[in-house]
Amino acid sequence: QVHLVQSGGEVKKPGASVKVSCRASGYNFMSNGVSWVRQAPGQGLEWMGWINTYNGNTKYAQKFQGRVTMTKDTPTSTVYMELRSLKFDDTAMYFCARDGKNWGDLDYWGQGTLVTVSS
Amino acid sequence: DIQMTQSPSTLSASVGDRVTITCRASQSISSSLAWYQQKPGQVPKLLIYMASNLESGVPSRFSGSGSGTEFTLTISSLQPDDFATYYCQHYHSYPYTFGQGTQLEIK
Numbered sequence: 001q002v003h004l005v006q007s008g009g010e011v012k013k014p015g016a017s018v019k020v021s022c023r024a025s026g027y028n029f030m031s032n033g034v035s036w037v038r039q040a041p042g043q044g045l046e047w048m049g050w051i052n053t054y055n056g057n058t059k060y061a062q063k064f065q066g067r068v069t070m071t072k073d074t075p076t077s078t079v080y081m082e083l084r085s086l087k088f089d090d091t092a093m094y095f096c097a098r099d100g101k102n103w104g105d106l107d108y109w110g111q112g113t114l115v116t117v118s119s
Numbered sequence: 120d121i122q123m124t125q126s127p128s129t130l131s132a133s134v135g136d137r138v139t140i141t142c143r144a145s146q147s148i149s150s151s152l153a154w155y156q157q158k159p160g161q162v163p164k165l166l167i168y169m170a171s172n173l174e175s176g177v178p179s180r181f182s183g184s185g186s187g188t189e190f191t192l193t194i195s196s197l198q199p200d201d202f203a204t205y206y207c208q209h210y211h212s213y214p215y216t217f218g219q220g221t222q223l224e225i226k
Contacts, residue, residue, distance in 0.1 A: 035215065037163075045155075045163065045206055045217040059213040062120065095162065104210020105153040105168035112162060 002026040004034075004096050004110035011116045012086050019082040020113045022096030029077040030054045033099040035106055036070060036081045038092040046092075050099075051079055086117045121145050123207055125218035131226040136197045140221045142190045142207035151211040154183055154192045157220075158203045166205075167192065197223075 007021040022034065036048040049060035051070040058070050069082045079096060093112040100107030122145040132138050142152065154167040165174045167183035170190055180195040194201055202225050207218040 037217075044220045045157075045208070047208070047215040047217060050213070050215070061214040097163075100153075100165060100168055100174075101172075102151070102169055102210070104151060104215060105165060106155075106163070106208070107165050107168075107174065109162040109164075 002098070002108045004098060004108055006094075006096060006110040006113045009114040009116070011118060013119055014086055014088060014117055016086050016117075017082060017084040018086060018115050019080055020094050020096075020115070022079045022081070022110050024077045024079070024098070027098075029074065033103065034079045035097050035099070037095045037097055037106070039095070040089070040092040043092075048081070048094075053079065083115075086115075088117050091115065091117045120214055121148060121209055121211065121216055123209055123216050123218040125205075125207055125221050127221060128219065129222045129224060131224045132197055133226045134197050134199055138194050138197060138223065140192045140205055140223075142185075142192070142218050144188045144190075144209055144211075147187045148209045148211035150186045151209055152183075152185070152190050153208045153210065154181075155206045155208065156201075156203045157206065163206065
């Protein structure tokens with residue numbers, strides 16, 4: 001049974017960094033890439049980037065280039081998303097999601113991590 | 120970046136109605152399109168992949184079609200559980216992008 005379990009909610013000040021974890025279980029961790037998607041309150045879904053869990057290669061949305069880093073730890077089947085220089089409008093629910101059958105459709109999602117940026 | 124545009128943004132319908140949501144890509148994405156359903160406070164759920172393939176466990180009243188730049192999600196007979204927000208997403212090339220969403224409301 002596939003599960004993606006994310007770390008708990010965070011409250012950060014503007015300019016700080018946040019690192020969210022996503023621990024996978026129930027499948028071969030290195031067989032499926034993982035995307036990170038965020039959703040601001042009352043807004044739609046925004047794709048942030050992707051990590052290849054086999055070799056660690058990453059792809060980031062231009063909007064987040066230079067501010068986001070996605071990494072993996074294979075022994076613990078965990079992927080991480082670090083976002084730096086936080087701004088108020090980074091307040092959102094952050095989801096990790098696994099690549100499905102076609103390496104891009106997202107078939108399993110973490111429960112979400114609420115990151116609140118507040119002074 | 121490839122832009123995804125959904126229409127309508129809001130759709131009011133009744134139980135038993137047939138509804139169609141459209142998603143247009145700013146350039147051809149072949150069939151690299153997924154549809155998701157999201158209910159308030161819940162995680163998005165994959166419904167359709169590769170434009171027309173039904174994800175396992177998804178009711179057969181959901182169907183997808185299209186290729187290139189124009190795609191549709193059809194619900195053949197709306198059930199009470201279907202009132203939610205629907206998103207399309209392309210995965211033709213990086214960066215992936217989502218449509219802005221279609222909120223399906225009870226009439």
